[in-house]
Amino acid sequence: MSTNGPVPAIGAERRLGDRSVVRIATTLLFVLGAWPLLVCDVPPLEDLPAHLATAVVIRHPEAYPDLVFHGFFKTNATLFLWLHACGEAHLVLAAKAFVALVVFSLAWVLPRLVLELGGRERVPAATLLAAPLVHNWFVAMGMLDYALASALALVIVLLLVREARDPRRTRMITIAALGLIVWYTHVFALAMLALLAVVEWIRLRLARDPNANTRVLRAFVALAPALALAAWSVVVEFLRGSRAAPGIRYRPPWETVYELWAKYAWAFSKLEIASLVSFVVLGWCLFRARRTHPMLSPFAAIVLLVLALGLPSEAFDWYAVNSRVLPFLYAAALVTAPMHLPRWATASLAACALSISVGLGIDYARLGRDMNELASGISVVPENADLVPVIFEPKGSSENTWALVNAWGLYVVARHTSAPLVFAHSPSFPIGYRAGSSVPRDDPSFAQEHHSPDAWRTFAESLATRGWVLEWGVPPPEMVRIPRHTLVVEHGRLRLYSPAP
Numbered sequence: 001m002s003t004n005g006p007v008p009a010i011g012a013e014r015r016l017g018d019r020s021v022v023r024i025a026t027t028l029l030f031v032l033g034a035w036p037l038l039v040c041d042v043p044p045l046e047d048l049p050a051h052l053a054t055a056v057v058i059r060h061p062e063a064y065p066d067l068v069f070h071g072f073f074k075t076n077a078t079l080f081l082w083l084h085a086c087g088e089a090h091l092v093l094a095a096k097a098f099v100a101l102v103v104f105s106l107a108w109v110l111p112r113l114v115l116e117l118g119g120r121e122r123v124p125a126a127t128l129l130a131a132p133l134v135h136n137w138f139v140a141m142g143m144l145d146y147a148l149a150s151a152l153a154l155v156i157v158l159l160l161v162r163e164a165r166d167p168r169r170t171r172m173i174t175i176a177a178l179g180l181i182v183w184y185t186h187v188f189a190l191a192m193l194a195l196l197a198v199v200e201w202i203r204l205r206l207a208r209d210p211n212a213n214t215r216v217l218r219a220f221v222a223l224a225p226a227l228a229l230a231a232w233s234v235v236v237e238f239l240r241g242s243r244a245a246p247g248i249r250y251r252p253p254w255e256t257v258y259e260l261w262a263k264y265a266w267a268f269s270k271l272e273i274a275s276l277v278s279f280v281v282l283g284w285c286l287f288r289a290r291r292t293h294p295m296l297s298p299f300a301a302i303v304l305l306v307l308a309l310g311l312p313s314e315a316f317d318w319y320a321v322n323s324r325v326l327p328f329l330y331a332a333a334l335v336t337a338p339m340h341l342p343r344w345a346t347a348s349l350a351a352c353a354l355s356i357s358v359g360l361g362i363d364y365a366r367l368g369r370d371m372n373e374l375a376s377g378i379s380v381v382p383e384n385a386d387l388v389p390v391i392f393e394p395k396g397s398s399e400n401t402w403a404l405v406n407a408w409g410l411y412v413v414a415r416h417t418s419a420p421l422v423f424a425h426s427p428s429f430p431i432g433y434r435a436g437s438s439v440p441r442d443d444p445s446f447a448q449e450h451h452s453p454d455a456w457r458t459f460a461e462s463l464a465t466r467g468w469v470l471e472w473g474v475p476p477p478e479m480v481r482i483p484r485h486t487l488v489v490e491h492g493r494l495r496l497y498s499p500a501p
Helices: 016-039 048-059 078-086 088-117 120-129 144-165 169-185 187-206 212-236 253-262 275-288 298-310 322-334 343-377 409-415 453-463
Strands: 067-069 387-391 431-433 468-472 485-491 494-499
Touching (some): 048 088, 078 088, 078 169, 144 322, 187 298, 187 322, 253 275, 253 298
Antiparallel strands (some): 485 494
């Protein structure tokens, strides 16, 4: 599968034939990645139920006096503004629509990047190889703002490539506007854009291109308003400090290499194992690539790979820091997709793409049943009840995500119960703990870890002073019965305890 060949004419999308090709590619990728939304009630994305709970907290501040709303004018706020605009009665439908928007954005931009930088001959193979990328790991995790921001950032990459070839004032205005949207959606994607621009400048300088300074200067001029807001975000939001302060953590090198695949191309379970084919083929194509093109060049890919392997997995309030590089690394690999494939190879890639999509649908259905089972006690829980979730089996039917760890958020949506595990410990989140209030003692990871019998006994006794307790999954043998509570619902893996009168 050689990636070498004659350089196609750039800007060919304007020809009707090429427009038809990318439209077909976009439609195919969107259908492959979005149809599973039709087979479940609530998309089984790890963080999504907690985000739905946040939308309820924002609408009902009187029911959550320990939490305060930070406002919508901040980065990483697009999903919450979307949910707020759609109304509380339609939160789940709005969430589905947002997931579909994310999938469509990736399905739209990836074929067009390939056409612009790689040529029309690469679009068919790249489309099949991109099947696991439109509903990627960030989507499965419910990190929807970043998934959307990375797609929009790639749209800006596409526009910057066209701007370098054919400068236009209207395109500069479009880039500036999109830059502001990227900042609003997630500032890290904007940082990646700035990095790619700097790397491109270095590449052009090394190539002794006389237009290097002009090209990069135009990019930064267009992105200047967004970069100014990014600097403001750092000063006003992130430097306030976190009440969790997780610090900086690295994973072992072998895990980091494994996550090059698992934290972008793989979604839920081994049913999508064919995504490994895309990972291997794209890696080989990128290794064999010899032709240099703007912004997503092999030189940029090397820098991105070094960052993916060298950045920490967690830094302060951000999780999967090094994995956030992967959308751009995969895009750089995708534009090097094979130009021509034998029929057997095309048929094999098509079979892999179809199996990934079918696997997604099955996982959505299985995880949807898990989530419905966990939420089956909603009708019993009183309005505004104090509810403590204890999740022993957070993965459910998933293997690559903790799909049910935040499913307690469905009780917040339906009954406005307490939200002790909602994301509120960082100034970068849309809600936070009010000054003077205590951060809840509840540790969402406690029930998923090994402890001594004494620790489990202390944990159970701490729950005795609380209201309703939701248990999901099989508890360890050391977990004793919760004192002063009565089992009122037992449905499959769900147990719901009410406080004694």
